[in-house]
Amino acid sequence: MLSRRHLRIKVMQALYAYQRSEGEPLAIGEKFLLQSVERVYDLFIHELSLLLELRKAAIRRMEDGRKKHRPTEDELSPNLRFIENPVLLQLEQNGVLAAHISKRKIDWTDHSELIRKTFVNIMQDGEFIAYMDAPVPNYRDHKRMVQYVFDHYLIDNEDFEFVFEEKSIFWVNDFEQVGGMVARTLHDFKEDSEMGGLLPPLYTDPEEDRQFMLDLFRKTATHNADLNKVVAEKTKNWDTDRIAAIDILLLKMAICEFMHLPSIPARVTMNEYIEIAKEYSTPKSKVFINGILDKALADLKAEGKVKKVGKGLIGG
Numbered sequence: 209m210l211s212r213r214h215l216r217i218k219v220m221q222a223l224y225a226y227q228r229s230e231g232e233p234l235a236i237g238e239k240f241l242l243q244s245v246e247r248v249y250d251l252f253i254h255e256l257s258l259l260l261e262l263r264k265a266a267i268r269r270m271e272d273g274r275k276k277h278r279p280t281e282d283e284l285s286p287n288l289r290f291i292e293n294p295v296l297l298q299l300e301q302n303g304v305l306a307a308h309i310s311k312r313k314i315d316w317t318d319h320s321e322l323i324r325k326t327f328v329n330i331m332q333d334g335e336f337i338a339y340m341d342a343p344v345p346n347y348r349d350h351k352r353m354v355q356y357v358f359d360h361y362l363i364d365n366e367d368f369e370f371v372f373e374e375k376s377i378f379w380v381n382d383f384e385q386v387g388g389m390v391a392r393t394l395h396d397f398k399e400d401s402e403m404g405g406l407l408p409p410l411y412t413d414p415e416e417d418r419q420f421m422l423d424l425f426r427k428t429a430t431h432n433a434d435l436n437k438v439v440a441e442k443t444k445n446w447d448t449d450r451i452a453a454i455d456i457l458l459l460k461m462a463i464c465e466f467m468h469l470p471s472i473p474a475r476v477t478m479n480e481y482i483e484i485a486k487e488y489s490t491p492k493s494k495v496f497i498n499g500i501l502d503k504a505l506a507d508l509k510a511e512g513k514v515k516k517v518g519k520g521l522i523g524g
Contacts, residue, residue: 209249209252209389209408209409209410209411209412210245210248210410210411210412210417211412212417212420212480213480213483213484214248214385215245215417215420215421215424216424216461216480216481216484217381217385217484217488218241218244218245218248218421219241219421219424219425219428219461220454220457220458220461220484220488221244221381222237222238222240222241222244222425223237223425223428223429223457223461224453224454224457225237225240226240226429227429227432227457234426234429234430237425237429238422238425238426241421241422241425242422243378244378245410245421246410247376247378247379247382248378248382248385248386248410249410250312250376250379251372251376251378251379251382251383251386252386252389252390253305253308253309253312253314254312254314254372254375255358255362255363255386255387255390256299256305256390256393256407257305257309257314257316258316258323258362258368259296259299259354259357259358259362260296260299260300261316261323262323262326262327262330262357262362263290263291263293263296263300264323265320265323265324265326265327266290266291266327267291268324269324269327270283270286270288270291273286274286287340289339289340289345290336290339290340290353293350293353293354294347294350294399295347295350295351295354295394295397295404296354298397298401298402298403298404299404301402301403302403302404302407303403304403304406304407305403305407308407319371322367322368322371326361326362326365326367326368329361330357330361333360335353335356336353336356336357339353347399351394351395351397354394355391355394355395358387358390358391358394359387359391363383363384363387363390369383389408392408393405393407393408420469420472423468423469424461424464424465424469427464427468427469428460428461428464431464431467431468432460435460435463435464436460438463438504438508439456439459439460439463439500442459442500442503442504442507443459443500451496452489452490452493454485454488454489454493455485455489455490455493455496455497458481458484458485458488458489458493458497459481459497459500459501459504461481462477462478462480462481462497462501462504463501463504463508465477466504466505466508466513466514467508467513467514467515470515470516470517471516471517472516473516474505474514474516477501478498478501478502478505481497481501482494482497482498482501485497
């Protein structure tokens with residue numbers, strides 16, 4: 209579920225915090241890193257569980273309508289399409305998801321009013337109305353509606369972001385990333401699967417990805433003085449006071465990969481940090497980091513300091 213780029217971002221965030229701590233042991237920084245990654249999956253489960261809560265809100269609204277003193281015809285014979293949406297039913301019947309929700313003790317009771325109001329807003333949406341009134345929607349239509357609700361009412365919702373921020377400090381920078389993971393999970397659901405599909409694991413390769421992340425954190429931290437020297441040398445014609453702190457950190461991480469992570473192709477390293485700079489730093493950072501890393505890689509190769517395992521890894 210977490211790509212190498214996501215892992216690099218997590219290492220970047222952990223290193224940023226670690227470098228601003230005063231003499232904090234490296235082990236504490238590593239613990240923070242691992243916790244922040246594990247909490248990504250917690251947020252993933254919380255976001256999926258919200259879809260189930262919306263279905264429950266729809267059921268409660270239907271039941272309340274039937275209990276009225278003088279219910280309308282629509283309240284006596286409600287449209288059950290959303291409640292019986294096959295994708296939502298697959299999520300409801302997914303034993304793995306249920307186990308994760310139980311393990312994390314996820315309970316939205318304190319936020320039931322927010323969920324109720326959210327569902328009321330969904331009911332007034334033209335897309336939702338069209339879905340409910342459509343003649344015979346197929347599985348793709350049902351899935352598209354669930355994805356629409358998630359994208360427009362759960363992720364793009366400041367109230368839910370506030371709730372998540374209160375639940376965990378680790379989640380502040382993860383909403384967009386995890387939202388994408390949920391969207392991909394829903395996209396991969398299949399009609400002929402009882403539970404829709406398997407929930408993705410946290411790591412693509414648990415052993416290798418976890419070790420990559422820890423190596424990058426440890427080696428960037430422990431070689432900090434040497435990495436600073438390399439960065440200072442390559443940026444000596446720049447006003448260092450005007451270089452974004454995140455850019456300096458990204459440069460050090462990338463150069464660490466060049467010098468100390470032999471299995472990562474140098475070109476992959478360059479591309480990854482340029483992309484991260486686009487998202488997390490200034491508008492000019494992409495060009496700046498590309499130029500500095502290009503020069504740093506050439507000089508380090510000439511000095512014999514880039515040692516890669518495998519044919520073609522230095523250049524690509």
